[in-house]
Amino acid sequence: xxxxxxxxxxxxxxxxxxxxxxxxxxxxxxxxxxxxxxxxxxxxxxxxxxxxxxxxxxxxxxxxxxxxxxxxxxxxxxxxxxxxxxxxxxxxxxxxxxxxxxxxxxxxxxxxxxxxxxxxxxxxxxxxxxxxxxxxxxxxxxxxxxxxxxxxxxxxxxxxxxxxxxxxxxxxxxxxxxxxxxxxxxxxxxxxxxxxxxxxxxxxxxxxxxxxxxxxxxxxxxxxxxxxxxxxxxxxxxxxxxxxxxxxxxxxxxxxxxxxxxxxxxxxxxxxxxxxxxxx
Amino acid sequence: xxxxxxxxxxxxxxxxxxxxxxxxxxxxxxxxxxxxxxxxxxxxxxxxxxxxxxxxxxxxxxxxxxxxxxxxxxxxxxxxxxxxxxxxxxxxxxxxxxxxxxxxxxxxxxxxxxxxxxxxxxxxxxxxxxxxxxxxxxxxxxxxxxxxxxxxxxxxxxxxxxxxxxx
Numbered sequence: 001x002x003x004x005x006x007x008x009x010x011x012x013x014x015x016x017x018x019x020x021x022x023x024x025x026x027x028x029x030x031x032x033x034x035x036x037x038x039x040x041x042x043x044x045x046x047x048x049x050x051x052x053x054x055x056x057x058x059x060x061x062x063x064x065x066x067x068x069x070x071x072x073x074x075x076x077x078x079x080x081x082x083x084x085x086x087x088x089x090x091x092x093x094x095x096x097x098x099x100x101x102x103x104x105x106x107x108x109x110x111x112x113x114x115x116x117x118x119x120x121x122x123x124x125x126x127x128x129x130x131x132x133x134x135x136x137x138x139x140x141x142x143x144x145x146x147x148x149x150x151x152x153x154x155x156x157x158x159x160x161x162x163x164x165x166x167x168x169x170x171x172x173x174x175x176x177x178x179x180x181x182x183x184x185x186x187x188x189x190x191x192x193x194x195x196x197x198x199x200x201x202x203x204x205x206x207x208x209x210x211x212x213x214x215x216x217x218x219x220x221x222x223x224x225x226x227x228x229x230x231x232x233x234x235x236x237x238x239x240x241x242x243x244x245x246x247x248x249x250x251x252x253x254x255x256x257x258x259x260x261x262x263x264x265x266x267x268x269x270x271x272x273x274x275x276x277x278x279x280x
Numbered sequence: 281x282x283x284x285x286x287x288x289x290x291x292x293x294x295x296x297x298x299x300x301x302x303x304x305x306x307x308x309x310x311x312x313x314x315x316x317x318x319x320x321x322x323x324x325x326x327x328x329x330x331x332x333x334x335x336x337x338x339x340x341x342x343x344x345x346x347x348x349x350x351x352x353x354x355x356x357x358x359x360x361x362x363x364x365x366x367x368x369x370x371x372x373x374x375x376x377x378x379x380x381x382x383x384x385x386x387x388x389x390x391x392x393x394x395x396x397x398x399x400x401x402x403x404x405x406x407x408x409x410x411x412x413x414x415x416x417x418x419x420x421x422x423x424x425x426x427x428x429x430x431x432x433x434x435x436x437x438x439x440x441x442x443x444x445x446x447x
Contacts, residue, residue, distance in 0.1 A: 012288035
């Protein structure tokens with residue numbers, strides 16, 4: 001057994017993961033910029049960190065990791081630091097996934113560690129697998145987005161033409177949709193958000209969780225298609241919905257949908273008073 | 281116990297030292313200014329550059345230089361030859377549009393270091409800069425030129441003046 005507590009190890013690792021993601025988004029190395037970036041951090045990610053932290057704090061203070069388990073956690077931390085040289089955030093996801101899988105399948109893991117493992121697995125899936133799939137099937141994915149925009153424009157009578165990922169409005173303005181603006185990006189966030197919300201309060205999944213996820217995914221695809229459809233209207237529309245106030249509104253709506261789905265799946269209002277039931 | 285704490289603290293220190301700047305390099309004002317510089321070079325060579333008819337829906341429109349090299353069809357000319365320092369965006373455009381991508385590194389024109397080589401060099405450069413060991417600009421040194429298949433003449437455009445100026 002190690003001398004450092006399991007709880008502290010998990011919190012250190014969470015801090016490293018969060019610092020890494022914030023630092024990756026920071027414009028330059030300065031305390032002010034890092035704080036500002038942290039304050040502007042993705043709300044869904046904050047939900048995920050909070051769920052992990054909540055579960056970590058529920059681990060008994062006297063609990064200790066075995067030397068082997070501590071080595072795995074420490075190795076993950078070193079790998080996260082060394083991979084900073086490569087600068088690809090998806091690799092953080094690969095490590096989070098591997099560690100999550102390890103915790104979920106750990107023989108002697110208590111309930112909180114397994115829940116943390118499930119959240120890390122889902123978060124890693126969002127950061128790594130979703131990115132890998134998007135890269136591998138980007139052309140196909142953006143074709144689906146483009147097709148949905150085409151359907152929307154046809155419905156409103158504004159459709160001009162579409163070639164692959166390039167959609168043209170009846171006015172002649174056209175937009176080429178690339179992977180960064182695909183609905184896939186935000187839909188993949190649903191997985192860790194839903195898992196984090198569920199695991200915050202309970203340690204098992206229910207069939208209704210899946211229904212909430214599918215419903216939420218459909219809602220996010222509709223919102224993104226509307227956004228892309230509005231961008232295709234004109235250059236002014238593109239600028240507003242991509243760079244200006246419209247982009248902010250879309251982000252707020254998308255975040256609200258994800259949080260609503262997470263809350264719906266977790267159903268905290270059904271929980272008995274006293275909060276999460278956790279193993280001590 | 282102290283060993284584990286020191287290990288985690290060291291790892292946090294490393295990520296905080298190395299990572300900041302990546303996003304700035306990819307999306308910053310300097311990139312946009314550099315695109316304008318490239319455009320000026322193209323125009324000096326008699327290329328007609330023009331505003332986009334559509335917009336690449338990736339937030340990088342201001343980094344896109346559109347021009348029509350002589351001999352390209354009107355259809356090909358309507359597509360941009362995409363010049364950016366955003367390696368991810370270039371690879372993304374390459375994947376989606378099926379363009380051939382040529383990678384260049386300022387100061388080492390024509391060298392194709394490959395994606396991993398470039399990003400590792402950028403990470404090392406950032407660490408050096410953070411530690412005050414060198415004045416470096418990280419991935420700002422990358423230029424990628426994507427050439428549409430329908431417009432092979434675009435490959436003959438001489439971008440060396442840009443590399444020299446920026447190196």
